[in-house]
Amino acid sequence: MHVVTKQLVTEYLKDDTTKKRLEELSDQGPNNYTCETWLEESPAKRYIYELIYGPFLQGASQATILDVGGGLTSLTKVLASSHNYFLVDLLAHEQQENVNALQKAVNREFIIPNDWATLGDRNYDIIIANDLFPNVDQRLESFLNKFLPRCSKLKMLLTWYDTPRYYKTKRVDGDEVMFMLAWNGKQLEAVLEPFLPSIVTPHLDLFHESQESVFQNGRQTCLIEFQGGV
Numbered sequence: 001m002h003v004v005t006k007q008l009v010t011e012y013l014k015d016d017t018t019k020k021r022l023e024e025l026s027d028q029g030p031n032n033y034t035c036e037t038w039l040e041e042s043p044a045k046r047y048i049y050e051l052i053y054g055p056f057l058q059g060a061s062q063a064t065i066l067d068v069g070g071g072l073t074s075l076t077k078v079l080a081s082s083h084n085y086f087l088v089d090l091l092a093h094e095q096q097e098n099v100n101a102l103q104k105a106v107n108r109e110f111i112i113p114n115d116w117a118t119l120g121d122r123n124y125d126i127i128i129a130n131d132l133f134p135n136v137d138q139r140l141e142s143f144l145n146k147f148l149p150r151c152s153k154l155k156m157l158l159t160w161y162d163t164p165r166y167y168k169t170k171r172v173d174g175d176e177v178m179f180m181l182a183w184n185g186k187q188l189e190a191v192l193e194p195f196l197p198s199i200v201t202p203h204l205d206l207f208h209e210s211q212e213s214v215f216q217n218g219r220q221t222c223l224i225e226f227q228g229g230v
């Protein structure tokens with residue numbers, strides 16, 4: 001478990017493996033992939049991508065992988081054709097044509113265009129949640145309760161803010177306008193504490209340490225890995 005720091009990203013950039021992989025394999029769909037544009041624009045996101053996905057881009061396996069909110073990039077095709085890979089994603093940033101083209105290329109319907117909470121009981125070797133909790137989805141505790149018993153390893157990137165930040169939102173099933181307050185480190189720590197025995201090399205003190213942000217919007221992020229129950 002560690003914070004994504006400027007020093008780590010600078011060190012990563014000496015090789016920039018994700019950039020190399022994208023240059024080699026870039027195969028944009030009928031419309032450009034939004035998540036690939038984010039990778040191109042953010043060295044920190046490329047560093048995080050390499051740490052989370054790198055091991056699965058080095059060869060094929062029989063592993064069943066569930067990617068929660070993983071979005072689409074040129075590397076999605078590699079993941080889906082090398083492993084028993086499934087992507088559950090509301091596809092907030094992607095076009096249906098890209099989904100269709102990817103599934104056709106891999107010859108398998110591996111994209112589940114739904115909320116992760118609707119998934120049924122099934123076990124996975126690896127579960128990934130890169131940049132979903134708790135900034136986009138605050139149901140982190142429910143997610144861990146649902147999926148930790150159903151996987152052997154869970155890898156996540158978590159986000160928090162050291163200074164107050166909120167989003168003006170609107171319910172999609174009603175007229176109510178709501179203000180969503182992004183989490184701070186203290187809130188994240190409180191939710192993670194009960195899961196301490198499952199965290200690989202836990203270091204919850206990191207939520208008390210202030211770091212220079214590696215993102216333009218000032219957010220803090222940490223990579224965390226859990227040992228699941230399977």
Ligand SMILES: C[S@@+](CC[C@H](N)C(=O)[O-])C[C@H]1O[C@@H](n2cnc3c(N)ncnc32)[C@H](O)[C@@H]1O
Pocket residue numbers: 035038068069070071088089090091092093114115116117130131132136137
């Ligand atoms: C901030 S983006 C991150 C995308 C990608 N993982 C990355 O790091 O660039 C959040 C992603 O989660 C998806 N998403 C949001 N809520 C979701 C939910 N409840 N279930 C599944 N996917 C969800 C969105 O469609 C989007 O692709």
